[in-house]
Amino acid sequence: MTNQRPRIALFAYSQPGFACLEELIKLKANISIVFTHIDAPDEEIWFDSVYSLAQKNNITVYRSNKIDAAALELFKQASPDIILSAYYRAIIPDSFLTTPRLGAYNLHGSLLPKYRGRACINWAVLKGEKQTGVTMHVMTNRADKGDIIAQEAFPIKFTDTGHDIFLKTSQTVKNIIKNYLPLIESSTAPHFPQDESQATKFGRRRPADGIINWDSDVIDIYNLIRSVTHPFPGAFTFYKGKKIFIWWAVPLDEKEFIPLPGVQGAKNKLEYKSGDIINTNNKIIIKCQHGYLLLKTVAHPHDIDCLPTSKAFSAIFKTGNQLG
Incomplete structure (x- = not known):
C-alpha cells in the first residue's frame, strides 16, 4: 500500500x-x-x-x-x-x-x-x-x-x-x-x-580547547572536564611538557579540603599555588585558583584510564610537583 x-x-x-x-x-x-x-x-x-x-x-x-x-x-x-x-x-x-x-x-x-x-x-x-x-x-x-x-x-x-x-x-x-x-x-x-x-x-570546539587553566575556579575546571569527558576528546593538562588527560574529578571547596587526613589546616593551604599537586592519604588533589580538584580518573595519551594513584603516575602525582 x-x-x-x-x-x-x-x-x-x-x-x-x-x-x-x-x-x-x-x-x-x-x-x-x-x-x-x-x-x-x-x-x-x-x-x-x-x-x-x-x-x-x-x-x-x-x-x-x-x-x-x-x-x-x-x-x-x-x-x-x-x-x-x-x-x-x-x-x-x-x-x-x-x-x-x-x-x-x-x-x-x-x-x-x-x-x-x-x-x-x-x-x-x-x-x-x-x-x-x-x-x-x-x-x-x-x-x-x-x-x-x-x-x-x-x-x-x-x-x-x-x-x-x-x-x-x-x-x-x-x-x-x-x-x-x-x-x-x-x-x-x-x-x-x-x-x-x-x-x-x-562556535565549534576542537580537542585543543580541552586544556585546563589551573588559574580558574574549581567549578569552571570541573565543568570543562564533564563537558568533554568520554566519548569526547577530553580535558587535559601537562607535567613537564607531557600531556595528561583528566577524565573525571570532583571539586572540593576550602571547607571540604581542610578536614582531609594529611592536610594541616588553614596555614598550610596558603602555601599552595594553582596547579600544585597534593598527595594526601592516597588521594590526589590539585590546587585551583579557588578551590581544589580531587582527581578520580586519568590517563596518558592513547593509554587506558586509571586511578591517579596507580603506578603509571607515581612519579608525577607527588606533593610538591606542579601541573600546567
Missing part, C-alpha cells in the same frame, strides 16, 4: 539524528530519503548509525561529507514535502530549504535563541547551565534563527556529562517529533519568532 502521508527528506547524524529517524519509523512516517554522513576516521563513533538504521528499514539513504551533485539529484527524485534535520553537520543549500511545500525544520540541542551554533550541548555543560533542551525551528538561510515551532526543556544535573546530555537530547527529539509531526504534516504547527535580545552564539 502506498503511503499517502507527506514525503519527508531527513538530514541526520549522531545520536539525536538516529533518535529522530527511529521515531519517524515508529510513527510510520513517509520517509522518502535520508541524508547522513561518512564517519570521520579521527572521531570516536560512540553513537548509533543513521545509515544502518535506514538500510535496515529499506529506506533510501545517501551518505557524504557535504551536499554534492549526487545528493542534489537524489533530493530532486525524492521530491519531499517536508525537510527535517537533526544534527546534520553540513550546510543544506537554500535551494533545498525552499523546495518542500510544508517547510524545512531543524531540531537544535538548546533552548533557542540561547546557544546558537556548534557544540551547543557541550557548551551548556561547560558554562554550568542548570537546564537545556531541544528546539524545533524553521530552517532559513540564517542558521538557528528561524521561527520556533516547539521547545522542550530538561535539567542538567551537577554530575551530568556532555554524553549524558546528548542522551537526554535524543529522547527529547523523539518527544517533539511524536507531538509535532502531525501538526507539520497538516500545516497547523505554531510559529513563534525568536527573541533576538536573548540570543547567544558559540
Whole structure:
C-alpha cells in the first residue's frame, strides 16, 4: 500500500539524528530519503548509525561529507514535502530549504535563541547551565534563527556529562517529533519568532580547547572536564611538557579540603599555588585558583584510564610537583 502521508527528506547524524529517524519509523512516517554522513576516521563513533538504521528499514539513504551533485539529484527524485534535520553537520543549500511545500525544520540541542551554533550541548555543560533542551525551528538561510515551532526543556544535573546530555537530547527529539509531526504534516504547527535580545552564539570546539587553566575556579575546571569527558576528546593538562588527560574529578571547596587526613589546616593551604599537586592519604588533589580538584580518573595519551594513584603516575602525582 502506498503511503499517502507527506514525503519527508531527513538530514541526520549522531545520536539525536538516529533518535529522530527511529521515531519517524515508529510513527510510520513517509520517509522518502535520508541524508547522513561518512564517519570521520579521527572521531570516536560512540553513537548509533543513521545509515544502518535506514538500510535496515529499506529506506533510501545517501551518505557524504557535504551536499554534492549526487545528493542534489537524489533530493530532486525524492521530491519531499517536508525537510527535517537533526544534527546534520553540513550546510543544506537554500535551494533545498525552499523546495518542500510544508517547510524545512531543524531540531537544535538548546533552548533557542540561547546557544546558537556548534557544540551547543557541550557548551551548556561547560558554562554550568542548570537546564537545556531541544528546539524545533524553521530552517532559513540564517542558521538557528528561524521561527520556533516547539521547545522542550530538561535539567542538567551537577554530575551530568556532555554524553549524558546528548542522551537526554535524543529522547527529547523523539518527544517533539511524536507531538509535532502531525501538526507539520497538516500545516497547523505554531510559529513563534525568536527573541533576538536573548540570543547567544558559540562556535565549534576542537580537542585543543580541552586544556585546563589551573588559574580558574574549581567549578569552571570541573565543568570543562564533564563537558568533554568520554566519548569526547577530553580535558587535559601537562607535567613537564607531557600531556595528561583528566577524565573525571570532583571539586572540593576550602571547607571540604581542610578536614582531609594529611592536610594541616588553614596555614598550610596558603602555601599552595594553582596547579600544585597534593598527595594526601592516597588521594590526589590539585590546587585551583579557588578551590581544589580531587582527581578520580586519568590517563596518558592513547593509554587506558586509571586511578591517579596507580603506578603509571607515581612519579608525577607527588606533593610538591606542579601541573600546567
